[in-house]
Amino acid sequence: MMKNIAIVGAGLSGASAARVLRDEGYDGRLWILGEETHRPYDRPSLSKSVLSGADEMPPELAEPTWYDDNQVELVSGTKVSAFDLRGRKLELASGWSIDVDGVLLATGARARRLDVPGSQLDGVHYLRTMDDSLAMRTSLKPGMSVVIVGGGLIGCEVASTARKLGAEVTILETADELLLRVMGPMVGAGCRGLLEAMGVRVLLGAKAASFLGTSRVEAVMTQANERVSADLVLVSIGAEPDVTLAAAAGLACERGIVVDGAGLTSVSGVFAAGDAAAWPLRGGGRRSFETYLNAQAQSATAARAMLGCVAREPQVPLSWTEIAGRRMQMIGDLAGPGTVVVRGDPSAGSHTVFRIDGDRVAAAVSVDAARDFVAARRLVEMAAMVSADALRDVNTDLRGLTRATRGA
C-alpha cells in the first residue's frame, strides 16, 4: 500500500488523479507539484473565452479550499529537477526533496517550436498556458494583422477568437486542408469555409520560412516567397510530450512516456497519464492523445491502478472544439481506412460524419449535433456493426441503435 504519492504536473491530469485518489480512499500523503504559479486550471478556454476577454481567468479545476480540505499538498511554481528511480526520491529545483513510494508523471506537453530565422522576435507567440493566453490577449487589438502558423485545432480556435475581436487573420497551413489530422478532409474543408466566411484568410500548402522585423515581428515570409504582414504571430504547429524528467530518470520514452493500458511505466510504482504519456490505443499502437477527455480518463485509470485496482484500458481519442461559432465533437480518427458516411446536410449546419471500417463504426465527428454525438460516441466505443444506410438516414434513432446493437 502506497503512503507517499507525488503527482508531477498540475494540469488536468494531475488534478484529476488527485481527486480520484482521494475519492477512492487513499489516505496517505499526496503532493501535486506544478511548475506554473497558478492553482490547477482548465485550459480549453485559453484559446476561446479567456483570449477574447469574455472570461477574466480560466475556471479552476477545484475550489481553492479543496486542496486543504482533502489534505492535498499543492506545491506551485516548482520544477522537479530530478527523479531518482532507485532511491524513490524527487529532487525539486528549490532544493527540497521528497521521498515517495508512488509517482504519477503528468507533465503534459509543450508547444512544438518553430526554428526559422526571426522566430525569436517579439510578437511571436505560443499557446499552452494561462500566461501565454494573457500575454496574447494584452497584444490583440482590433484591426491588427494576425498570422497563425498551423491550421490545427488551436490555430483554428484562435483564428475564430481573433477574428471576432476584429483582427485581420491569416492562417498558414502546410497541408492541403485545415484540421486534417483530427477531422479529416471533409470536415476540415467545412471549417475552412466557415472561417473564410468570417473573413479569415487561409493559405494552404503554405509554410512559414522566416519572420521579418527588427525587434518586433512585422511579417511572415512563406516558402513560396509571399510576404504576409503580421503584428502578431501565433505558432501552433502541434505539441510534444514533456518527457524531460522521465527520460533523464531512465524511463522508456517514445514520443511520450511509454505506459501500459493502466498507466504503468517501465518501472513499478511509477505511472504516467495525460499528454505526457504514450498510452495504448484501442485499435493498436500507442501515442500521446492530446485531448481533455482522454487525459481525464487516463488519470483516473492510473490513479486506481496506483491503489491496486488495475484495469488496462486502451483508449479511443475523444475530444471537442469550437470553431467559427460551431460546436464540434469527435471520437476516433476520421482520417483512416474505410468509408465516410454523412448524416445530415453539412451546408445546413448540423451534421455528423462517420467512418466505417469493414462493417464497424470506427470514428465520428459531429458539427452542432451534440445529441447525435452522444449516440455516435457509444457506437464508436462499442465498435458497433451498423450499416452505412442506417447511419445516413436521419430518421434512424441513433440512441435506439446504441441500445439495440452489440459490438464485438
Added chain:
Amino acid sequence: MAFVRVCSEDEVAPGEALRTESAAGPVALFNVDGEFFAIEDTCSHGQWSLSDGYLTGDQIECTLHMAKFCVRTGKACSLPATKAVKVFPVQRQGCDVLIDFEDGHFAA
C-alpha cells in the same frame, strides 16, 4: 410547498429525461429505473442542457463537454464541472409526476 404537475410517469421512460421551463429556469426531470429526480437543466460548466445528455445509472453526462452530475444530489461527479446544480423535490401522485419549482436547492 407548491408542487406542480409536470407529466405523467409513462411520458418519461427509464433512462430518459424531460426538460421543463419554470420560473426558476429550465429544470430536467430524469427517470432512473422508475425513480424520478429533478435538477437544474443547465450545466454548471458550459451553459448546456443536461436533459439532452446520456443517463447511466443516476449520473447524467452533459453532451457538450461530458461533465457528469448525480441526478439525486446535483453534485458534479466529473471535470470539467466543479460546481453542483440545484435539485428540486419530486412527488408522485397516482400516475402524475410533480415538481416543487420553488424549492430548488443545493443538496447538503
